[in-house]
Amino acid sequence: MADLQLRALDITKHFQGVAALAEVTLEVERGSIHGVVGPNGAGKTTLLNVMSGFLPPSRGVVELDGRDVTRLAPQKRVPLGLTRTFQNLRLFGGLTVRENVLLGQHSRARTGFLSLWPLRTAAEKELDRAAEHALEAFGLTEYRRRRAATLPYGLQKQLEIARAVSAKPRLLLMDEPAAGMTAKERLDLVPRIRALRDEGLTVVIVEHDMEVIGAVCDVVTVLNFGRKLVEGAPKVALASAEVRTAYLGT
Amino acid sequence: MLIQQLVNGLLLGTTFALIALSFNLVVGALDRLNFALGETAMVSAICGALFMSQLDITFVLAFLAALAIGAVVAGITFLLSFRFVSAEYHTAPILSSLGVGLVITSLVTRVVGSDQRRVPSVLEGVRIEIGPLRIVGDQLIILSVAALMTVLLYGFLNRTPWGTAIRGVSDDPDMAGLLGVPVQRVILLTFVISGTLAGASGLLTGLSFHTVSPFTGFETTLTALMVIVLGGLGNITGGVVAALMIGVIETLTVAYLSATYRDLIVFLLVGITLVARPQGLFTRNTGVVGRV
Amino acid sequence: MLFLTACGGDEEGGDGGDDQSDAGPYRLGLVHSSEGPFATNSATMRAGANYAVDLINADGGVNGRDIELVEVDARNDPQTLVTAIPQLVSEDEIFALLAPVDSAGCEIACAIAAELEVPALSAGAGRPGVLEPSRPWSFTMTAPDASNSIPVLEAIMEQESAGTAAIIVDEANATTQAQGDLYREVFDGSDVEVVSTVTFASGDSSFASQVTSMAAENPDVIALAAGPADAARIAVEIRSQGLESLLIGTGSLQAGGTDYINGAGDAAEGTLTAAQFNPDNPDEPAASLLAQAEEDNDLDAVSLNFAYAFDIVNLIATYLTDSGAAASPDTLEDDRQGLLDFLEDVEAYEGMSGDVTFAEDGTGDRPELYAVVENGQFVISEVGS
Numbered sequence: 001m002a003d004l005q006l007r008a009l010d011i012t013k014h015f016q017g018v019a020a021l022a023e024v025t026l027e028v029e030r031g032s033i034h035g036v037v038g039p040n041g042a043g044k045t046t047l048l049n050v051m052s053g054f055l056p057p058s059r060g061v062v063e064l065d066g067r068d069v070t071r072l073a074p075q076k077r078v079p080l081g082l083t084r085t086f087q088n089l090r091l092f093g094g095l096t097v098r099e100n101v102l103l104g105q106h107s108r109a110r111t112g113f114l115s116l117w118p119l120r121t122a123a124e125k126e127l128d129r130a131a132e133h134a135l136e137a138f139g140l141t142e143y144r145r146r147r148a149a150t151l152p153y154g155l156q157k158q159l160e161i162a163r164a165v166s167a168k169p170r171l172l173l174m175d176e177p178a179a180g181m182t183a184k185e186r187l188d189l190v191p192r193i194r195a196l197r198d199e200g201l202t203v204v205i206v207e208h209d210m211e212v213i214g215a216v217c218d219v220v221t222v223l224n225f226g227r228k229l230v231e232g233a234p235k236v237a238l239a240s241a242e243v244r245t246a247y248l249g250t
Numbered sequence: 251m252l253i254q255q256l257v258n259g260l261l262l263g264t265t266f267a268l269i270a271l272s273f274n275l276v277v278g279a280l281d282r283l284n285f286a287l288g289e290t291a292m293v294s295a296i297c298g299a300l301f302m303s304q305l306d307i308t309f310v311l312a313f314l315a316a317l318a319i320g321a322v323v324a325g326i327t328f329l330l331s332f333r334f335v336s337a338e339y340h341t342a343p344i345l346s347s348l349g350v351g352l353v354i355t356s357l358v359t360r361v362v363g364s365d366q367r368r369v370p371s372v373l374e375g376v377r378i379e380i381g382p383l384r385i386v387g388d389q390l391i392i393l394s395v396a397a398l399m400t401v402l403l404y405g406f407l408n409r410t411p412w413g414t415a416i417r418g419v420s421d422d423p424d425m426a427g428l429l430g431v432p433v434q435r436v437i438l439l440t441f442v443i444s445g446t447l448a449g450a451s452g453l454l455t456g457l458s459f460h461t462v463s464p465f466t467g468f469e470t471t472l473t474a475l476m477v478i479v480l481g482g483l484g485n486i487t488g489g490v491v492a493a494l495m496i497g498v499i500e501t502l503t504v505a506y507l508s509a510t511y512r513d514l515i516v517f518l519l520v521g522i523t524l525v526a527r528p529q530g531l532f533t534r535n536t537g538v539v540g541r542v
Numbered sequence: 543m544l545f546l547t548a549c550g551g552d553e554e555g556g557d558g559g560d561d562q563s564d565a566g567p568y569r570l571g572l573v574h575s576s577e578g579p580f581a582t583n584s585a586t587m588r589a590g591a592n593y594a595v596d597l598i599n600a601d602g603g604v605n606g607r608d609i610e611l612v613e614v615d616a617r618n619d620p621q622t623l624v625t626a627i628p629q630l631v632s633e634d635e636i637f638a639l640l641a642p643v644d645s646a647g648c649e650i651a652c653a654i655a656a657e658l659e660v661p662a663l664s665a666g667a668g669r670p671g672v673l674e675p676s677r678p679w680s681f682t683m684t685a686p687d688a689s690n691s692i693p694v695l696e697a698i699m700e701q702e703s704a705g706t707a708a709i710i711v712d713e714a715n716a717t718t719q720a721q722g723d724l725y726r727e728v729f730d731g732s733d734v735e736v737v738s739t740v741t742f743a744s745g746d747s748s749f750a751s752q753v754t755s756m757a758a759e760n761p762d763v764i765a766l767a768a769g770p771a772d773a774a775r776i777a778v779e780i781r782s783q784g785l786e787s788l789l790i791g792t793g794s795l796q797a798g799g800t801d802y803i804n805g806a807g808d809a810a811e812g813t814l815t816a817a818q819f820n821p822d823n824p825d826e827p828a829a830s831l832l833a834q835a836e837e838d839n840d841l842d843a844v845s846l847n848f849a850y851a852f853d854i855v856n857l858i859a860t861y862l863t864d865s866g867a868a869a870s871p872d873t874l875e876d877d878r879q880g881l882l883d884f885l886e887d888v889e890a891y892e893g894m895s896g897d898v899t900f901a902e903d904g905t906g907d908r909p910e911l912y913a914v915v916e917n918g919q920f921v922i923s924e925v926g927s
Contacts, residue, residue: 075427092421103418106431258750460778501751509741
């Protein structure tokens with residue numbers, strides 16, 4: 001049997017009587033990159049919110065590593081290894097790029113209150129190196145001292161991923177990472193997400209951009225009107241007749 | 251004499267700056283005002299003054315004691331007035347921290363009496379003269395300690411992981427929580443640091459005024475509010491600049507106009523600021539009304 | 543004409559008047575103020591009054607009845623006076639009122655009491671005209687600052703051959719403003735040039751600015767028109783800026799002497815003030831009363847307000863004993879009038895504060911003394927000695 005890290009079982013979510021999700025089941029295999037696609041209003045972000053704890057489902061169960069986390073607050077899911085990014089950026093605008101990443105590591109830091117330069121422990125220096133590494137991996141090294149709010153939008157998106165990753169999650173939920181990026185930045189994004197997976201991270205990615213999905217995902221789930229339409233390898237799933245109908249209306 | 255008066259004003263301003271820093275830290279962390287900070291400063295100063303005069307300990311030790319007392323009182327204020335108060339009731343912490351302030355004042359008058367207490371001079375006899383300028387020992391201490399504390403605070407906030415966490419929490423507490431930052435502990439830390447600053451401000455103000463009285467708590471709070479409204483709520487650098495400004499304005503008013511105009515002029519300035527630039531003189535952030 | 547002795551209890555309690563022990567205590571109102579520039583004077587007054595009551599009650603009371611003080615803390619807020627005093631009169635049915643020690647409070651409190659036809663006595667109010675709105679119902683033990691202090695300070699100016707002076711005035715307070723006028727009159731009358739006048743508002747400020755302004759003129763004399771606590775802080779700032787001018791104060795600074803000396807420490811040394819009360823009065827019975835009070839209350843020296851309040855309570859007790867007044871709801875009106883007549887006629891009541899008589903305007907008639915701070919104490923001398 002497959003090693004399932006995250007299971008969302010028969011998730012139904014009503015908003016004032018309207019079903020945004022209807023009995024959707026999503027099973028994410030450890031070490032995979034799992035795409036969720038669908039037209040606007042298909043319920044992608046709602047599903048992400050339910051899985052990360054921002055919305056309680058009306059019905060259904062969310063399991064993380066076999067443990068029922070349906071009623072667990074988002075912050076409580078962080079120590080279990082689950083982190084997410086947001087469609088609308090939520091960076092610490094007043095902090096520098098590097099500080100944003102350092103805060104991502106805070107839970108692992110266990111630093112003293114006065115960890116100034118001469119008093120640093122080896123573990124703290126190690127965290128420093130990790131932060132530098134994360135910055136480099138997302139092409140942010142040269143901006144490390146800039147205030148996050150002053151970065152161009154695409155770089156802010158990169159920073160949000162870098163920050164999420166530096167919390168060393170085992171499962172990362174990404175909400176439209178490519179939205180607002182330039183063509184070049186999208187191109188860079190694909191190998192970076194792959195590299196994360198290669199380091200052992202499981203990724204769930206909600207995305208509009210079919211090129212990115214096609215290039216990066218191992219499995220794709222297609223939602224439409226809150227229901228699961230198709231699931232499978234990207235080439236197969238995206239080529240299916242139902243998907244073409246849903247997207248193109250033909 | 252004008253130069254001497256300017257220096258007097260800056261010295262007065264430095265004590266205002268510390269208490270304003272103290273308020274601004276809490277505003278940053280919680281978007282709330284801790285109205286007990288004036289009394290926190292007062293109780294620290296009274297204890298420091300008593301330690302010096304009754305136990306005959308040195309200023310340095312009394313100062314450290316004042317810092318510690320400020321920290322503990324602010325920590326307790328957080329637990330009593332903020333920690334368990336629902337975020338939905340915006341005015342609740344205002345009232346509950348005002349209440350803590352009242353309790354502190356009456357406890358102090360109950361325990362040590364309502365007399366004002368003398369703060370013995372430090373470095374008595376030390377007097378530096380530079381041209382027409384004269385700075386005495388007490389003023390030297392006030393200036394250097396206040397400057398040192400401000401620099402330490404900036405260093406802490408900008409160069410340490412917990413300082414970064416405080417700024418992160420003050421920017422977006424929910425997001426900070428999602429990243430695994432222990433938000434409540436960071437807020438407690440913010441209160442404790444803010445109390446430390448209040449304690450420092452209390453004793454240094456006492457040194458500048460030569461006495462401390464148990465009834466100055468709320469006045470201190472009012473002064474701090476003036477400063478932070480002028481400097482921009484939550485704007486730490488703006489607060490320092492505004493504090494020095496108010497110190498100089500008050501001093502010059504007293505020296506060249508009349509003491510009765512002192513508060514009037516400051517209130518006017520603050521009033522005009524509220525109308526014309528509600529976000530404060532030195533910030534482009536959200537306005538006062540949005541944050542209280 | 544009456545010749546009385548103080549320390550009422552002795553003969554009065556036992557067999558002096560009628561035994562009315564069933565009638566409950568005699569109630570006296572006392573208004574003090576835990577805040578404001580004269581808070582310490584107020585606390586001292588309260589202590590003196592309570593001490594007097596304790597002694598009298600321990601000795602069997604008056605006419606077999608205890609005296610009870612009904613106290614109100616006005617917290618330096620006129621509004622409190624306006625509501626509290628009618629309440630003291632109508633609900634607590636006080637016989638007479640110990641009015642606030644500070645002139646501002648006394649003026650309001652006495653006026654309200656006078657309207658209700660209740661005698662009011664202050665143990666400290668000394669501003670000129672403070673009793674005007676409330677005569678003939680009010681009295682103050684204090685000689686007005688002006689009539690007492692001006693001749694004394696003029697003598698001091700001559701003795702010190704001062705040429706220039708600076709005045710620092712608390713502008714937020716009518717009493718201290720009157721002190722400022724008083725100094726101007728003194729300097730006018732003794733050909734001293736006023737080279738600098740600076741102001742402050744009581745309470746919250748550093749005095750660095752004001753003292754810098756005065757220091758620029760380097761005056762021979764600095765006159766303190768301030769409550770004792772503020773005066774203390776001014777003195778410290780003056781000395782810490784290295785200014786060596788002679789500090790002078792009116793009688794009210796000496797009255798609040800403990801607060802001034804405790805607050806100023808060494809900086810108070812050498813300060814000269816006018817005075818009307820001698821805590822080291824060698825004449826009897828004042829000497830033994832003062833010594834006893836020092837011992838019983840663990841005081842270094844008895845303050846003016848303490849002695850004046852003590853004497854007020856004993857004056858009232860003496861009247862009650864002599865007249866046998868019941869001060870019951872039926873007789874209250876007549877008995878209050880009786881107290882007024884008694885006070886008007888007092889010729890030489892010998893109390894803790896020395897000989898007590900009242901001038902026609904209800905103010906105390908006091909000796910002209912001056913005081914100098916030596917080794918942390920006011921030492922009192924007679925002018926010319």
